[in-house]
Amino acid sequence: MDEIQPDYDVVIVGGGAAGLAAYATAVSQSFLTVLLEKESDLGGTTIFAIGSMTAARTQLQNKRGIEDSTDAFFEDLIVASRTRGVEQICDKSLLRLYAEEAGKTLDWLNELGVVFVGPFPESPHRVPRMHNAVPSAYSFVHRLEGFGTKHGGKILKSYKVSKLVQDDEGRVAGVSGHTILGEPFHFKARKGVIIATGPYSSNQEILKELIPGFIEAEPVNPTATGDGISLCRKIGAWTKNTEIETTQFRFGGRTTGKIGKVATWGVLPQIIGWVVEHFPRSFTNQIIVRLSTTYTAPSDKILLEGGILIDGNGSRFVNELARPYPYAIAKKATSLIRKDLYLLFDSSTAAKLVKWPNYVSTFPGIAYAYLDDYLKFRKDVIHKSYSFETLAWKSNLSPEILKATVDRYNSFAAVHEDRDFGREQLRPIESPPFYLLGPIRPVITVTEGGIAINEKCQALNVRGEVIRGLYVIGDGSAGPLNVSHGMHLGWALTSGRLSVLSILRES
Ligand SMILES: Cc1cc2nc3c(=O)[nH]c(=O)nc-3n(C[C@H](O)[C@H](O)[C@H](O)COP(=O)(O)OP(=O)(O)OC[C@H]3O[C@@H](n4cnc5c(N)ncnc54)[C@H](O)[C@@H]3O)c2cc1C
Incomplete structure (x- = not known):
């Protein structure tokens, strides 16, 4: 017509x-x-x-x-x-x-x-x-x-x-x-x-x-x-x-680009679907990451397994386990001046973020992405180091504040009482390497x-x-x-x- x-x-x-x-x-x-x-x-x-x-x-x-x-x-x-x-x-x-x-x-x-x-x-x-x-x-x-x-x-x-x-x-x-x-x-x-x-x-x-x-x-x-x-x-x-x-958290990124759009043509989706089903994740993730949107949302598993949430200065600002996740804490984050936030955790948490149900985020094509996927394919939003100073430096945070935040949190974990925000389930962040995932920002997705x-x-x-x-x-x-x-x-x-x-x- x-x-x-x-x-x-x-x-x-x-x-x-x-x-x-x-x-x-x-x-x-x-x-x-x-x-x-x-x-x-x-x-x-x-x-x-x-x-x-x-x-x-x-x-x-x-x-x-x-x-x-x-x-x-x-x-x-x-x-x-x-x-x-x-x-x-x-x-x-x-x-x-x-x-x-x-x-x-x-x-x-x-x-x-x-x-x-x-x-x-x-x-x-x-x-x-x-x-x-x-x-x-x-x-x-x-x-x-x-x-x-x-x-x-x-x-x-x-x-x-x-x-x-x-x-x-x-x-x-x-x-x-x-x-x-x-x-x-x-x-x-x-x-x-x-x-x-x-x-x-x-x-x-x-x-x-x-x-x-x-x-x-x-x-x-x-x-x-x-x-x-x-x-x-x-x-x-x-x-x-x-x-x-409706406010929640997302990593920043890009929407599906030109190549990603072309990948929806003809039999290409069938081929990609077949590859995703039959090839190892390490291979398929490479394809999917290049073709798709990257506005993914961090899951609550990172916090439930021991991570903390810090603001753009390097300080905690909330009980990370407040419910419903992520709406309760994202709302708090909207009032911060520096809204670029980070998830900080140590190797004991990292060891948990390797298989279902402890995913880091949902992800185009492969449903769920784990820590390894982020380390390989989202290097823009993850840093790993044996020292808090290096992590702070890589993310433009104050090393002194970050270190003081971790020390204070660990002192609460030692007595099982979060005197700042009342979080239950406290685990010290003490076993290197340490990870900083972000920035994530409080946004309205829908x-x-x-x-x-x-x-x-x-x-x-x-x-x-x-x-x-x-x-x-x-x-x-x-x-x-x-x-x-x-x-x-x-x-x-x-x-x-x-x-x-x-x-x-x-x-
Ligand atoms: C980062 C991100 C990831 C998401 N991932 C998922 C996911 O994996 N699974 C899931 O279920 N949901 C997901 N969602 C939510 C999902 O994208 C939306 O719920 C869904 O796309 C809404 O579709 P819609 O057609 O209602 O609205 P839209 O896709 O927004 O379409 C509305 C259209 O109407 C047009 N329009 C508006 N006003 C007018 C007007 N006056 N005249 C003419 N046209 C107009 C707009 O320009 C737009 O094109 C995600 C959202 C975001 C932001």
Whole structure:
């Protein structure tokens, strides 16, 4: 379809994982479909992602003889929501919907050419459910865009939607806005408008309004303005579950570069997937690191196994084991002047960070990275030395302060009492070599909650009534709350698929 039409069956706003999943589903149902993206490239926050997706009853689980069920998955997600501290507010019907549908979404993506490795174990799931797209989450963007466009969909980039248009009966019947060149546009939507505008991580105004006590933190994706929240609220939509703390820690890095994007073409993902499954990690990690995003997040295992967290001066500033991890301590870190932080540990902790479940971070393609992987492939964020002075020097910290911090901490460990921050489980940092992992920074990766929706992904108003013609998906919808690794992408892709199936049933 080459022409830009004034009317479509379905208008999708936003070209990340959620919008593109809706796009591919809509064209496969023969809906006349347009997707509008405000940036000059597709991908949104999705191109920053590692690419893990948690799902049950998948063909990959079957292939590996893993028996699973929706009930078991749902029960484990409830446990995960308890750990995250959100069990009470979590929408159980949407969580159940996720448990039922995520596996179908994953198999569908697989049919469209997204290659996954795994599944891998992931706490608190009783069986392996974390599947990883190879080489990275960019595969979702490339494959879904390719499928939708090949089958007649239309994507318009640099089209920023600024208004939802309602008909006389209040039904959302179209959108309007301006292109990057300032030209106005208006599109009618006969069957529905799908809002897939992603998280509001970079919109400090909305964050301050919706998260009580929010302290400014930088977003990983500076273009994640959460426009859908404002667009939908203007016509009476209700926001829900936005109060959840979202600041966490990430190593800095880069998103998938040009070569990484090319690696999602043709049969290359199959080849990479095969290599990852059959070759030693030392070889495959080299490929994956070069192709993918490096915005990984340090796991709590480093702290639980004896590490401490220090600020940009070299001092401790928090009880490192405060829960929920990492939100409780990341929030404290946002008030620091120097926000580059480091994890410090000794060889006894290092000896533990070598195999599941003591991973250093999740990682594109290979699911989990351990200390060896960081020593080989992320030399930019790890230093190892027999002396604190050298570590301090390599990381631009004050050697005196670092040494004093360790001495003080070790004196607390000797009497089993952290007189500064009340940490329990104290182990002295005394056996060389010592390791400094960082810098990590407190950042907003994604946001939780958003526009309230029902199980059909229809937006709800403050009275809980359906706003006809309006569907909200992915981040920015108050979905099931993404309580487990791999659920953000899982929800974005699943809600994208389901929103169109709902439109199909309604029409
Ligand atoms: C570093 C990092 C790693 C992550 N790793 C994982 C992971 O491994 N697994 C996982 O499950 N989750 C992960 N996530 C979270 C995941 O990336 C997001 O939850 C997911 O990408 C959200 O998809 P989305 O389609 O809802 O939003 P997005 O991908 O942000 O897409 C929204 C799109 O809408 C466009 N848009 C916004 N406003 C407008 C407008 N007014 N008009 C037109 N277009 C508009 C945006 O430009 C954007 O392209 C990670 C996130 C980060 C930052």
